[in-house]
Amino acid sequence: MEIGHVEEIFRYPVKSMRGERLDAADLGWHGLDGDRRPTGNPTVQEAEAAFEAIWQTRGPVDHGFAADYRQLASRLISALVRSGTGRRFRDAQALAIDLPGGRVIVEPDEMAELPNGTVVLRRVRTGQKRSDEYDRLEYTLYQLAGESHFARGFEIQALHLTDEISEPVQISSKKLQNRRANSDAMLSKISAGSFPVQIDAVTCPRCPHFFVCAAVPKGPLVLP
């Protein structure tokens, strides 16, 4: 009797890293061989080896700057693995926030537990910390998700791999209140189908929606 078939197999050696596609896998008591375990952390060497396998199939190995990119990736991998020391990771779950205007689903990059039981919701970015980093909406939504689901003890943290900054994020109650109201207003507009364009000469050309956006003038493109 056939109950189904497997189309693709991926393993995820390191949290926050893309999956590695496998042709075959050994399935043991703890899952796929070489897959990340929620209760453990890989060593830098294990993470490097897993990344190298992905790099060989998907990395720009023929690029003129391949060696530089690979070196940069090693630095990020090392920072990511070291930042997990002393934490017990759990599978990141989608967390719903119910606002008057609708429901927002927050998917934290990582969830971990500290020895005292505090749940950590961590946002991981590969780049440098930006000057207005913690004024961005994502952190407010992390905070609201934490309040909704882990009122007994949670912490918001940010990890910036390029400059290796890992720190707790604090948002004042006034800012939180304002941003909650803004989030709810945005949600209400989205629910009502209101998507006004905000044309900007710098951001629009780099926007993934540029060619389908109402901001783009109609008619043929005429080059000067």
Ligand code: SF4
């Ligand atoms: S192109 Fe993108 S950034 Fe510009 S208005 Fe449209 S959606 Fe907004």
